[in-house]
Amino acid sequence: MRLTIEIGASPEDVFDLYVDPDRRSEWNPVARSVAIEAGAINEAGSRYVVETRYGRMHVEVLEVERPHRYRLRERSGMMESEADMRLEPLPGGRCRVTVDATFVRAGRAGRLLSPVMTAMGGWWGRGELRRLKRVAERDRARR
Numbered sequence: 001m002r003l004t005i006e007i008g009a010s011p012e013d014v015f016d017l018y019v020d021p022d023r024r025s026e027w028n029p030v031a032r033s034v035a036i037e038a039g040a041i042n043e044a045g046s047r048y049v050v051e052t053r054y055g056r057m058h059v060e061v062l063e064v065e066r067p068h069r070y071r072l073r074e075r076s077g078m079m080e081s082e083a084d085m086r087l088e089p090l091p092g093g094r095c096r097v098t099v100d101a102t103f104v105r106a107g108r109a110g111r112l113l114s115p116v117m118t119a120m121g122g123w124w125g126r127g128e129l130r131r132l133k134r135v136a137e138r139d140r141a142r143r
Contacts, residue, residue, distance in 0.1 A: 003099045005129045009136035011087035011095040015067035017136050018085070021048070027131040030054060042066060052076075080104040093140075097132070101125060 007014055017023055019042040021034035030052040039046025044064045050057040055076060062082070063071040071084045081103045088096045 001101050001103075001125070003101070003125050003129055004096060005133055006090065006094060006096050007133045007136050008092075008094050009140045010093050011067040011089050013140065014095055014097060014132065014136045015070065015087055017139065018070065018132065023135075024050065026135045028128055029131070042070075097129060099125060099129065 009017075017027070021036065021041055024031040024034050028050075032051045032053065034041070035049045035051070037047040037049060039061070041048055041061065042064060044061055046061045048059050048061075050059060057074050057076040059075075060073045061070070062073055063069060063084075067087055069084070069086050071082070073080065073082050081101055083099055083101045085097060085099045088098070090096055
């Protein structure tokens, strides 16, 4: 699944907002807290846990090229996903954010619910990107 959005903020500002554990709940409304297990959230090889309203999501950061790329793997319940976020600069201090995500389901129930979970992942991902856009553009307007 591929999601794309243009944001009226620089790739650096959007990237820094995305990896700031203290600001996660501003663009992800189900996130309650982020606990770093290893490394720093903006480094490849790091691991962290996001406490959500629905349980824990374990995240491993696979690749980082600040401010142009952030690739991670997430595990939560019977779902595992990988997301590759790329930030491309645009004229006027804006950027295009593209996220390629793949979902892997564990167990029989996960395979049976595959189409529903993929659709929900797309719906949820688009909402997260719209909220990330609102927060980043609000921050830019305040400067």
